[in-house]
Amino acid sequence: MPVRVGVVTFPGSLDDRDAARAVRLSAAEAVPLWHADPDLHGVDAVILPGGFSYGDYLRCGAIARFAPVMESIVAAARDGLPVLGICNGFQVLCEAHLLPGALIRNDRRRFVCRDQVLRVANTSTPWTNGYRAGQEIVVPIKNGEGGYVADKRTLDALEATGRVVVRYAAGNPNGSYRDIAGICNEAGNVVGLMPHPEHAVDALTGPGTDGLGFFLSLASHTGVAA
């Protein structure tokens, strides 16, 4: 049995298809999950993809947080289910309080779309165990509201406990505090990041295959041979 990874589609999700494709390239099975259906269909992990759920109305991720599927995901995440939030998915995880802090408008007031160098800081999460600590990878970033903010106490705690998962290297694209591109929860099973590893899984359509590690890491975490 391959690992079964749920990919949620909210109204306004854009990158659910790419996330599902990245899952399949890691030899796992992608299971579509629908925002209005609280059933997680027994998946081994969940990805919240990028996009503009509910049109980014109110705040990015603020409405998606109350979708029926999120109630199940929040409960399962607290029980240890691996969850990866990419871009809008990261914003949803922050709004749902599964991750601390918030994402605000980029300090340069522009939508940023480029290939971004990241440094992997935490290789003990289910989503990053396939990388080397300090490894630099290149994945696309594309957001208008990707500035990670939190109060000083939260930032200090994240750093002291190794919960910064990836950092921006070679330039901070959006004013994120302490160059934070992605973080995890205390248990490490919930990871959120603004850059898009699912867009860097095939040299034909991305800057390379550096992002595939997120999806391969999960397969090795769940102990099923890819």
Next chain:
Amino acid sequence: MARVVVDVVLKPEILDPQGQAIVGALGRLGISGVNDVRQGKHFELEVDDSVDDATVERLADTLLANPVIENFSIRRN
């Protein structure tokens, strides 16, 4: 029925790039002396009399505002 107004603004320590863009535009409009602008959101709620202050407080704190980055104020008209 009553009208309840909830105003939401970014906390003072959170950068407000939209406010900064407005300050820049005011300069180009030929208006000087405006040193800072903070942009926020204004909500007007029509609520039954049975909706008490605690409920309004709760909906503002959980949905209308993100208390991580925003402050809110409530007034009943």
